[in-house]
Amino acid sequence: xxxxxxxxxxxxxxxxxxxxxxxxxxxxxxxxxxxxxxxxxxxxxxxxxxxxxxxxxxxxxxxxxxxxxxxxxxxxxxxxxxxxxxxxxxxxxxxxxxxxxxxxxxxxxxxxxxxxxxxxxxxxxxxxxxxxxxxxxxxxxxxxxxxxxxxxxxxxxxxxxxxxxxxxxxxxxxxxxxxxxxxxxxxxxxxxxxxxxxxxxxxxxxxxxxxxxxxxxxxxxxxxxxxxxxxxxxxxxxxxxxxxxxxxxxxxxxxxxxxxxxxxxxxxxxxxxxxxxxxxxxxxxxxxxxxxxxxxxxxxxxxxxxxxxxxxxxxxxxxxxxxxxxxxxxxxxxxxxxxxxxxxxxxxxxxxxxxxxxxxxxxxxxxxxxxxxxxxxxxxxxxxxxxxxxxx
Amino acid sequence: xxxxxxxxxxxxxxxxxxxxxxxxxxxxxxxxxxxxxxxxxxxxxxxxxxxxxxxxxxxxxxxxxxxxxxxxxxxxxxxxxxxxxxxxxxxxxxxxxxxxxxxxxxxxxxxxxxxxxxxxxxxxxxxxxxxxxxxx
Numbered sequence: 202x203x204x205x206x207x208x209x210x211x212x213x214x215x216x217x218x219x220x221x222x223x224x225x226x227x228x229x230x231x232x233x234x235x236x237x238x239x240x241x242x243x244x245x246x247x248x249x250x251x252x253x254x255x256x257x258x259x260x261x262x263x264x265x266x267x268x269x270x271x272x273x274x275x276x277x278x279x280x281x282x283x284x285x286x287x288x289x290x291x292x293x294x295x296x297x298x299x300x301x302x303x304x305x306x307x308x309x310x311x312x313x314x315x316x317x318x319x320x321x322x323x324x325x326x327x328x329x330x331x332x333x334x335x336x337x338x339x340x341x342x343x344x345x346x347x348x349x350x351x352x353x354x355x356x357x358x359x360x361x362x363x364x365x366x367x368x369x370x371x372x373x374x375x376x377x378x379x380x381x382x383x384x385x386x387x388x389x390x391x392x393x394x395x396x397x398x399x400x401x402x403x404x405x406x407x408x409x410x411x412x413x414x415x416x417x418x419x420x421x422x423x424x425x426x427x428x429x430x431x432x433x434x435x436x437x438x439x440x441x442x443x444x445x446x447x448x449x450x451x452x453x454x455x456x457x458x459x460x461x462x463x464x465x466x467x468x469x470x471x472x473x474x475x476x477x478x479x480x481x482x483x484x485x486x487x488x489x490x491x492x493x494x495x496x497x498x499x500x501x502x503x504x505x506x507x508x509x510x511x512x513x514x515x516x517x518x519x520x521x522x523x524x525x526x527x528x529x530x531x532x533x534x535x536x537x538x539x540x541x542x543x544x545x546x547x548x549x550x551x552x553x554x555x556x557x558x559x560x561x562x563x564x565x566x567x568x569x570x571x572x573x574x575x576x577x578x579x580x581x582x583x584x585x586x587x588x589x590x591x592x593x
Numbered sequence: 594x595x596x597x598x599x600x601x602x603x604x605x606x607x608x609x610x611x612x613x614x615x616x617x618x619x620x621x622x623x624x625x626x627x628x629x630x631x632x633x634x635x636x637x638x639x640x641x642x643x644x645x646x647x648x649x650x651x652x653x654x655x656x657x658x659x660x661x662x663x664x665x666x667x668x669x670x671x672x673x674x675x676x677x678x679x680x681x682x683x684x685x686x687x688x689x690x691x692x693x694x695x696x697x698x699x700x701x702x703x704x705x706x707x708x709x710x711x712x713x714x715x716x717x718x719x720x721x722x723x724x725x726x727x728x729x
Contacts, residue, residue, distance in 0.1 A: 334632050337598045338690050338719060341666040345677050348660030356702030403661035451638055457657060578632055579679050579687035
């Protein structure tokens with residue numbers, strides 16, 4: 202997506218909902234709330250929106266016409282429409298797909314949406330190896346997958362408990378300052394609390410893991426020219442994007458700790474003509490804390506196996522020298538199902554727009570946001586994507 | 594009786610599950626690539642072939658990853674905590690299965706493992722791993 206370098210596309214607004222555990226709501230209800238909020242804060246007419254991209258919703262997983270139903274619920278008449286199903290990578294993927302649709306001339310102004318009420322209702326049924334080769338032998342989902350991944354990392358490099366504890370506390374401090382984070386997670390946390398939290402899938406602790414919740418977000422993407430014409434003086438440009446799905450299908454890499462970020466992380470930075478040090482705020486997808494450490498290594502912030510010593514030397518808080526998941530990330534704010542990556546994405550936008558209030562990073566110019574999706578059989582996660590956002 | 598999810602055979606997996614009932618673990622083999630693959634796929638991962646051979650695995654492998662699961666899957670509650678693993682078979686593919694015949698604390702990534710058989714359930718039989726030297 203080299204065309205992004207010319208900054209032809211701009212994010213002009215965003216909105217999100219409070220994250221709530223077991224809200225009893227529906228994804229459509231959440232979508233309506235967040236779109237109304239976006240239209241209000243951005244101050245644009247709904248008819249301005251001629252493109253629509255959404256994530257799927259786990260709470261509505263049985264509906265094969267989800268994006269169309271949402272368009273109908275929301276009163277949209279898009280000239281380009283899609284739902285993206287690369288798991289947690291879909292949120293960032295939709296920003297990139299919106300940019301492509303705009304660049305291709307199919308539409309001008311795209312609503313990118315994620316809304317899910319998975320903690321109230323989970324309608325997913327993952328056919329294939331999950332139901333045929335995993336659940337019948339005791340697999341309970343991502344907890345096991347990340348317990349196994351952690352054990353492979355520990356065998357190679359040692360268990361990075363100190364780095365995980367430091368990250369857990371830094372992200373929790375962000376959640377304490379983030380009013381949309383789940384209330385049940387907005388409690389102070391110490392490194393000792395993290396280290397003594399119970400093992401769910403040894404060596405994975407409870408506080409390594411996301412908690413599912415309900416919630417959503419919306420982001421408005423348009424051309425830079427249209428943004429100017431509409432009078433937006435604050436915009437954020439996506440300036441590079443890379444994704445990879447089903448990383449390493451032929452088992453060429455005999456190391457399950459290596460993920461697709463070893464490819465897309467360096468590529469996204471190179472495309473933006475940046476080095477890791479040029480990133481002011483990092484919003485890595487955090488379904489589990491160990492995934493953040495792997496991304497630091499594989500995106501090039503430090504070398505393989507060096508996350509522990511790297512994190513020890515850096516201050517990860519919003520006020521520090523390497524702010525990471527400043528709103529709590531998903532681990533400390535909650536994971537609203539397939540809209541989960543929106544937690545990381547919207548926090549990057551809040552920081553770049555200068556809207557992060559009590560946890561505002563001082564004058565950030567560039568953010569790196571990432572996505573992780575899908576658990577393949579006997580390997581690391583399947584999809585990895587990375588985007589650099591730049592304040593104009 | 595067990596409440597664990599049953600093994601179910603499909604168009605792609607029936608030869609595999611049928612063989613488990615005879616305590617044989619089959620891998621798909623692509624002779625053109627000289628590569629094995631697991632779980633069963635509709636096409637070779639290495640060449641465009643779909644007429645793959647079924648070959649019996651030696652059952653020998655190496656422990657790649659191991660976790661002590663305290664949060665049981667459906668039907669596994671009475672056996673909690675139990676050990677889950679990824680084992681790389683000598684033939685190449687990685688297999689996800691429970692571990693038996695060892696305490697979690699005694700397992701080391703990299704150690705030699707062998708395939709052992711568990712209970713018959715639905716259309717197949719559970720396969721597990723044990724340390725190469727242990728009695729079943």
